[in-house]
Amino acid sequence: MIRHLPARSYVILEAAGRLADEMGVSVFVVGGVVRDLLLGVGTFDLDLVVEGDGIAFARAFARDTGGQVTTYNRFGTATVMLDDGPKIDFATARKESYAQPAALPLVASASIRDDLFRRDFTINALAVRLNAQQFGEMVDVCNGRGDIAAQHIRVLYSRSFLDDPTRIFRAIRFEQRLGFRMDRPTRALLCEAVAAGVIAHLSGRRLSEELKRMFSERRPGRAIARMGELGILHTIHPKFMWSSRLEGLLKEVENAVTWHERNLPKQKLEVWLLFVMALLDGLPPKSVANILKRLALPKHETEAIRAGHAHARTVLRRLAKRPVPKPSDAYRILAGFVEETVLFLLASTKAKSVKRLVRTYATTYRHTKPSLTGADLKALGLKPGPQFKKILGRLLDARLDGDVKNEAGERELVRKLARV
Ligand code: ATP
Ligand code: MG
Numbered sequence: 001m002i003r004h005l006p007a008r009s010y011v012i013l014e015a016a017g018r019l020a021d022e023m024g025v026s027v028f029v030v031g032g033v034v035r036d037l038l039l040g041v042g043t044f045d046l047d048l049v050v051e052g053d054g055i056a057f058a059r060a061f062a063r064d065t066g067g068q069v070t071t072y073n074r075f076g077t078a079t080v081m082l083d084d085g086p087k088i089d090f091a092t093a094r095k096e097s098y099a100q101p102a103a104l105p106l107v108a109s110a111s112i113r114d115d116l117f118r119r120d121f122t123i124n125a126l127a128v129r130l131n132a133q134q135f136g137e138m139v140d141v142c143n144g145r146g147d148i149a150a151q152h153i154r155v156l157y158s159r160s161f162l163d164d165p166t167r168i169f170r171a172i173r174f175e176q177r178l179g180f181r182m183d184r185p186t187r188a189l190l191c192e193a194v195a196a197g198v199i200a201h202l203s204g205r206r207l208s209e210e211l212k213r214m215f216s217e218r219r220p221g222r223a224i225a226r227m228g229e230l231g232i233l234h235t236i237h238p239k240f241m242w243s244s245r246l247e248g249l250l251k252e253v254e255n256a257v258t259w260h261e262r263n264l265p266k267q268k269l270e271v272w273l274l275f276v277m278a279l280l281d282g283l284p285p286k287s288v289a290n291i292l293k294r295l296a297l298p299k300h301e302t303e304a305i306r307a308g309h310a311h312a313r314t315v316l317r318r319l320a321k322r323p324v325p326k327p328s329d330a331y332r333i334l335a336g337f338v339e340e341t342v343l344f345l346l347a348s349t350k351a352k353s354v355k356r357l358v359r360t361y362a363t364t365y366r367h368t369k370p371s372l373t374g375a376d377l378k379a380l381g382l383k384p385g386p387q388f389k390k391i392l393g394r395l396l397d398a399r400l401d402g403d404v405k406n407e408a409g410e411r412e413l414v415r416k417l418a419r420v
Contacts (some may be wrong), residue, residue: 017130025052102201204296215272
């Protein structure tokens, strides 16, 4: 099975196995990597677990391979980055216990079996031994392979969701990504944990981190629908609710994202923010403020969401005016919004003419600049001052509206403007 890995990963794992033999420890590749291998899905980054000192092992591995090592002593973990790409995480095999629900776990070193028993779902609780003698041997302590074949997401023990409520979101994420389903007992345990209010125990950071991961998957609309079905949405916030209106908006957001991928592949987009915006759509500003506080996102993200929410309706109304706004007017209406907000506006309108304006803004208007700069105006003998800015603005408008087509045209316009 492990032979199906890309050649580079295979060589890395063999090297880790040899090093483990030298150091007299056991090493395993674990978790999602093994799951994805069994499913024949491509993986790139590798997670290794050492029965022994994971950090010392990572250091030795970095030395052998010329990689860059970063260590996290508090967690007994380390990451090695290799020049040619793959990231390899190392951990010390550990056992966890939870002092109280949703608290961070207490950790003690342990065997690979213990390490697998602390994991979220059986499909992720698989390991493959790398030491030369037993290279490729599977460690499957809770029938993960059976659950992969049955396409089941199953927790390992009944308190799992109570101990770590992030698993609620992980379960839904894996269901959607892999096309699997929670088995009946797991689903019941999830619903019990949700009803017991464990999500409220999650810190804002951990909650938003999980939502961000969920909304960064392909087509998160279904995951949001599933959260509605399982009673999760309104426990995140009482105003979050599944509705056909939300369903429609989520589809539009997904379409806007697809459009962006096709037409602006190089432009960075925090796709997940759009889905948070969709959840907040139509809520009163006070609720939005509360939810944003709860999510504890970094300031610029909070601001992008808030701005989108506060201005969406007015902006769309202005863009929908007749006659259709000129390119320069559309530019002025949309300038200042981040890419995510612009895309959310695209998703929020049904009007074809508005969609066209927003799309053209994203692909063209926002990148339009006059050829002449402040330095050129100076060279033309103009004195810097408020008039400068005005002239540059007029040049931009003229370019956007096609009133001038080239630098010569701009120069002519400057002469005209400077005279008055
Ligand atoms: P992805 O493809 O999204 O990275 P993954 O299965 O690799 O999926 P990670 O979040 O990278 O997930 O975590 C790696 C492994 O660590 C998981 O496969 C799982 O075994 C374990 N794990 C991660 N989060 C938890 C958790 N909250 N509780 C228990 N085990 C976890
Ligand atoms: Mg992973």
